[in-house]
Amino acid sequence: MTNDEEILHVEHVIERLVVRYPDLPRETVExxxxxxxxxxxxxxxxxxxxxxxxxxxxxxxxxxxxS
Structure with missing residues (x-):
């Protein structure tokens, strides 16, 4: 996996978690x-x-x- 691919995958992780935890601000998830x-x-x-x-x-x- 190239560095660019890894970064893209990590951005997808952010998107999935933002959807999964809508009560958390996007900045916190990021x-x-x-x-x-x-x-x-x-x-x-x-x-x-x-x-x-x-x-x-x-x-x-x-x-x-x-917590």
Whole structure:
């Protein structure tokens, strides 16, 4: 996966999470997703990064909902 493809996939993650959590401001979702994405910045295998980013971001959002 190229860097451009990865960024596009991450943008799709943002869109899915904005739809799934309409009560959260878009900016909050974007910050959470970009934070999750930054966690994998140094990983060598990039194929599953969007999936992992979405999973981590969803967990962070659900944690916000519980607090």
């Amino acid at each position: 910050k959470i997703v970009h934070s999750a994405h930054a966690h994998y910045a140094n990983g060598k295998v990039r194929d599953f990064v969007p999936l992992l980013v979405e999973r981590n971001a969803r967990e962070m959002i659900q944690g916000l909902a519980l």
